[in-house]
Amino acid sequence: MRFAMNDHIQAVHEPPIGEVKRWAAARSVEGPPLIDLCQAVPDYGPPPELLAHLHAAVDDPLTCRYTPDEGLPEVRQAVCDRYRRRYDAKVQPDQFCLTVGASAAFWLAMLVLCQAGDEVILQLPCYFDHPMALQSLAIRPVYAPFGEGQRGLPDPAAIARLITPRTRAILLVSPSNPTGAVIPPDLLRELYFLARQHRVALVLDETYSDFIEGMPHDLFTLAGWHDTLVQVISFGKSYALTGYRAGLLAAAPAFIGQALKLQDTMTVCQPRITQLGLQYGLERLDDWVTANRLMMALRHDRFVTEFARPGNRFRLVASGSFFAWVRHPFAGRTGREVAQKLALDAGLLTLPGEVFGPGMEDYLRLAFGNIRDQAIPEAVGRFRSAG
Secondary structure (H helix, E strand, O other): OOOOOOOHHHHHOOHHHHHHHHHHHOOOOOOOOOEEOOOOOOOOOOOHHHHHHHHHHHHHHHHHHHOOOOOHHHHHHHHHHHHHHHOOOOOHHHHHEEEHHHHHOOOOOOHHHHOOOOOEEEOOOOHHHHHHHHHHOEEEEEEEEEEHHHHHOOOHHHHHHHHOEEEEEEEEEEEOOOOOOOHHHHHHHHHHHHHHHOOOOEEEOOOOHEEEEEEEEHHHHOOOOOHHHEEEEEOOOOOOOOHHHHHEEOOHHHHHHHHHHHHHHHHHOHHHHHHHHHHHHHOOOOOHHHHHHHHHHHHHHHHHHHOOOOOOOOOEEEEEEEEEEEEEOOOOOOHHHHHHHHHHHHEEOOOHHHHHHOOOOEEEEEEOOOHHHHHHHHHHHHHHHOO
């Protein structure tokens, strides 16, 4: 090419799931059938009644049109109602902006909060898209250390030591992607008040929160929660609508107003068809979501039981929700080398630990949300053989 490209973006590693899928495409056809533990998507589809609702909506010409940038009023009201059921939340519709997936909500949050050269604290191991986005924007990721004994849960004292005049946010993910660990409500509250004390945002990504039993935390019950808390969330996993990109940003009305300036220049609005599907789910599918949470909990428990059987040299460090975080047994080899060998030789697709932050080369992320219960023994058996 005869023109320059952005140096910050060129320095970012390529999307890791695409890299792993290419390994799979290059493997011998004589190998064992693939077991995909790479991408965290539900193996089930939306309920038939939701699909029928979307099918009928497609026939309405209005479905083809834009909505307000922040989303349809009735959908944001449905979000409010669900938050009041789920979180006992003190919320209003003007505290929500519907986005194209949680990824767009995250970009909006970071662009409103930060300028080039600012810092955001991330807990290791961290979801790979977050540092990729920050580095693209010339925002410095500052990594809170990973403690195996704490399953990667954040340590408020360690995070406090990382706060500088350039810090704009503490970024947390619960349940964690990649470890699956859930931050306990009391710990989240402590981190909320730490952020409040230092006048920085607590940005909380809760993409998998519908797979937590009970109320995930009480932050939305606090008076003035939006003075400190910014939430990023997706309902794609909740309603098996991952391709519809049903994301959400929750924050102060003034923050949402700034985010809408950016949304208008990027995507304008969440697609109307997505909003119609989201509204249906928010209003009618609480029991369906609960049933899937229970199913995933059973799947997780079976996976953990199988993984702990004798003869497996891969060690489970943390797990929960859709994920397991494991230490591989091959000293001196990177996670990428091990993950590629597992893909080519054992037909197991996993993600290497180093894409989840510096110093994570000894680990792999397994996503078992998209494999059926009956495939779990075979998947774990391949780890035992590879070890």
